[in-house]
Amino acid sequence: MSFTFTKNLYRGTLLVLFLLSTSLLAHAQNTIVKGTVTDAKTKETLPYVTVVFAGSTQGISTDNQGKFSLTTSNNTYTQIKVSFVGYKTVVRTIEPGKEQVINIALGVDQRLLNEVVVKAGKKAKYRNKDNPAVELIRQVIAHKNQNRLESYDYTEYQQYERMNFYLSNLSDKFRNKKLFKNYQFLFQQQDSTAIGGKTLLPMYMEEKLSNNYYRKAPYTKKQIVEATKQVKYDENFIDNQGLSAYFNRIYQDINIYDNNVSLLTNQILSPIADHSPDFYKFFITDTLKDQSPNLIELSFTPRNTNDLLFEGKLYVTMDGNFAVENAVLTVNKNINLNFVRQMQATLEFEKNTDGRYHLSQSDLKMDFGISKNKGGGIYGERKVILTNFAINNPRPKQTYEGPAQVVATNSDAKDDKYWSMSRPDSLPAAQANIYKNIDSLQTIPSFKRTMDLVTLFVAGYKSYGAFEVGPVNTFYSFNPVEGFRPRIGGRTTPNLSKRFYLETYGAYGVKDEKFKYFLSTTYSLNDKSIYSFPQNYVRASFQHDTKIPGQELQFVQEDNFLLSFKRGDNDMWLYNDIFRLDYVHEFLNHFSYKVGFKKWGQTSAGSLYFLNGYGHLPANSADINSSISNVDRLSTTELNLELRYAPHERFYQGKLYRIPIIDKYPIFTLRYNQGFDGLLGGQYKYSSFTGNVNKRFYVSQLGYTDVTVEGGYIFGTLPFALLDIHHANQSYALQLQSYNLMNFLEFVSDHYASIIVDHNFNGFLFNKVPLLKKLKLREIVDVKALWGGVRAENNPANNPALLQYPVNEEGVATTRSLSNGPYVEGSVGVGNIFKVLRLDLVRRFTYLDDPEAPKWGVRALVKFDF
Incomplete structure (x- = not known):
């Protein structure tokens, strides 16, 4: 022993x-x-x-x-x-x-900067002419087409993506706060050589494994997603689908062979774009001859460090291909990108069987923060690995048919064993625990209380389990007709039912002493939340409330307290009784249609009167001329159809609205309404068509342009209140899709066409001005033009049976048609003030003889941009 x-x-x-x-x-x-x-x-x-x-x-x-x-x-x-x-x-x-x-x-x-010091005292500026680095980059540009993926007739590969987001650069003091006493298991230590700071707190992670197929003619690029894995938060707090879409939008694939590279919500000129030598300086900084093929290290930097350009290094092959074998892209600290502290993208390329190169791996890292140098922020990384790359291996025709992206059934049900076998790289232990840790986090009561509080302030709703109260910014407002208007409302949540939803509110006008209310019920037909894409539901609703004629709001409600403040007279209102029955069906390819039934009753309120016959009734008069009769109510019954196609659309679903993630793809909308005379009290027979297209155009270094084109036509004889009342704005908030110096109910049309152009230079001009470029402001130009008119049969001057246009106290009509050419207004704006504020000086150019028509105005918009 x-x-x-x-x-x-x-x-x-x-x-x-x-x-x-x-x-x-x-x-x-x-x-x-x-x-x-x-x-x-x-x-x-x-x-x-x-x-x-x-x-x-x-x-x-x-x-x-x-x-x-x-x-x-x-x-x-x-x-x-x-x-x-x-x-x-x-x-x-x-x-x-x-x-x-x-x-x-x-x-x-x-020698590598702007000038060379010569004994004679003369300074030689950096030049493209006779510069070997520029000659080399021109060779790379000349060989772009043969080195890009699209040069092959067919390609296919497997793609693995991993995206991680963390709270970054956290201090020990922050970590040791009492709030995080139960969350210490979440914190991670970052490698001291990596961006993002020393201490990280994981927020989000997702993985995706897909098979990808490309065909040159006819052009097809198809992705079949085999497996997905994602950190999922409580849907009462966060739209997981929208969160994934948002992160994927700002962390897009980087194709260095494209002239412009999408980064965040901007496009940055590639260092090998066709005209890159006009914007970049290039230097040969090294040759690597100890490997095959030999490489030239080509460094580059922006000519103007404030412009939306990269800086970094390219490693170019010396085998005659002039291909990029490796690239490191960063941005200068002076660049006009909001909140971006650091950015680094590393691209690696592998040689194909034919001697050319394809992207094999990319790693994009970014660190965001309010302060450039200190304090906590957000660190994100997206890693992409391409394997099993094959060229010119055509697949059966059906492989390339159908939608551009197909998600396999139960793609999110793969177990840990599948992922450990399928990942082309090993997952670090700290990242492997993120899924489990976030799930554990959501069971902690203090975290739930924190998220509940954040949701109240950000989304405006307070949850009580099966029911939530809100939105809080509508609880108090005021206007000239109702005076002080308290309101309370809420809706059910998926905790009560995933298929059945109720929403309601009640309000009271202290001045008009009238109650207003709303009630809707919605039934989901696809066993998903009605707020989840793709939607498929039936909704019935009834609303008894006030409304400004022609008011068009963007992602806000009229009850919003801030919209209570308006310029000019704002006392022409309507009492509305609206019953709606709608069916909405969305498809995975982002085509959708909506079929609806609407019964609408309108009663004039405030200084608005519905009068027919000849003459007028001043707003302060109690007498009605014998030739004039007062119309108590307008009633319509209509069926409507809306078709919408938004290819590749991405959005974040908030508590009230879908918040679009704007991209280069157009959105098409077509609406048709048919009114019936004699059906359920309807008084008018009419038909109307409206078409709308909006799209963002990226103009490389000159920024981007948002364009909206719309047109409409109404068939039938109708009073002015049922014509197109053009979208005016009398608030002090800038509304991009409304006319900011047009008064409410100022113009009506039975046929019209409009165009709105909003161009953001992204600081291209201000970056050239020494004092302004430090402020990182952005210049904006906006133009809106509206053509329209009212046919003779819809002009009350020709038809006494129609309602007369509203008039002011002097008897001058305050509503009119666009009979003297287009309505035009424009603005010049300064954006990125304090990184979130845009101020526009707006000028109205036409119809200046209208009563109370403003010529100038200043409007503000709070907008978060990168």
Whole structure:
């Protein structure tokens, strides 16, 4: 017994000593170099500096504090090389097999900057002419078509995507707050060489595995999603589908061979765009001849560091393909991108069987924050890996048919074993726990209370389980007709039923002493929430409430307290009784249709009168001329159909509205209404058509333009209240789809066409002005034009049976048709004020003789942009 115990103890001791010595030996054999890179003159730390073992491609970039940590088990390396655009490359000797700290100060290399100092005192500016770096980039540009994926007749590959988001750069003080006492298991330590700060708090993660097929003719690009995995929050708080769509919009694929690269909600000119030498400076900073093929390191930087441009390095093959084998893209700290502290995209390419190259991996990292240098923020990373890449291997015809993206049945039901076998890379342990940790987080009562509070302030609803009360910003408002207007309302949640929903509110006007109310019931036909895409539901509703004729609101409600403040007279209102029955059906390809029935009764309110016959009734008069009769109520009964097609549309579903994630794809809408005379009290027979198209156009360095074109035509004889009352705005908030200097009920038409053009230069002009460019403001130009008219049969001057146009106290008509050309207004604006505010100076150019027609106005819009 004693011998056996001693023998086992001896063996155990030897095993421990062996493992310990092996560990120490392995550690001793590693070469570890740490340090900080600074500017030799200013002493400021330099982020994104490349640090490599000399004679290799093994290296990293410094973090946002200029720190680096480089490790290798290869003891043949005796030097490190430190290089950065605009600075002299530095080589330092290191001791193999040891851990050491080497701090490096880089000196400015005048040859790589704007000018060269000559003894005679003359300054030679950077030029494209006779510049070998520019000649090289022109060769890369000339060979773009043969190196892009679209050069093949057929390609296919498997794609793995992983996206992570964290609260970043968190201090120990923040982590140790009492609020996070129960959440310590969530915090992660970030690699000191990576962007995002030291301490991270995971917020979100998703993975996707797909098979992708491309065909040149006819053009087809199809993705079949085999598996998805996503952190999911309580749907009462967060739209998980919309959250995924939003993150995927701002972290899009980077195709360096495109002229413009989508990043966040902007497009940035690629360093190998057709005209990139006009916007970038290029420098040959190194040649790598120790690998096949040999590479040229081509560094680039913006000519103007405030412009929406990249800076970084391209590694170009010297085998005649002039292909990009590797790319590192960052942005200058002066760039006009909101909230972006750091950005780094790394692209890797692999050689195909035909000797050309395809993208094999991309890694896009961004760190966001209100402050550029300190405080907490948000860090996000999207990694994409392409495997099993094949060229010119045509598949059966049916492979390429159907929608551009198909999601396999039960794609979100794959287990952990499937994912561990299918991922082309290993998932770090800290990331593997995110799914489980977020699920655990949502069971903690204090987290639920926090989310409940956030939802109240952001979305305006307070949840009580099966019912939620809100929106809170409508609880108090006022207007000239109702005076003080308290309101209370709410709706059921999926906790009560996923298929059946109720919504209601009640309000009271202190001045008019009338109650208003609304009630709707909705039944989902696809066993999903009515707020989930694709929608398929039936809704019945009844509303008894006030309304401003022709009012068009964007993502707000008329009861909103801030909209109580308006310019000019605002006392022509309607009492409405509206019953609606609607069926809505959306499809996965983003085509949808809505079929509805509407019974609408309108009664005039305030200074608005419904009068027919000749003459007029001043607003302050109690007498009605004998030739005039007062119409108590207008009643219509109609059927309507709406067709909508929004290819590739993405949005975030809020508590009240879908918030669109604007992209380059157009949205088409067509509406048809048919009114019936004599059906359920309807007084008029008519037909109307309305068509609308809106689209964003990206204009590279000149920013982007949002264009909306609309037209409508009404068949039938109708009073002015049933014609198209053009969307006016008398509030002080800028409304992009309304006419901001038009008065309510000022213009009506039975046929019209309009165009709205809103162009954002993204700071292209202001970035050239020394004082303005530091403020990172953005210049905006907006033009709106409206053509229309009223046919003779709908003109009350020709038909006494029609309602007369409203008049003011002097008897002058305040409503008219667009008979003297188009209504035109325009504005020049400054955006990005405090990163969220846009101010426009608006000018009205036509119909200035109308009563109370304003010529100038200042309007404000709060908008979050990157």
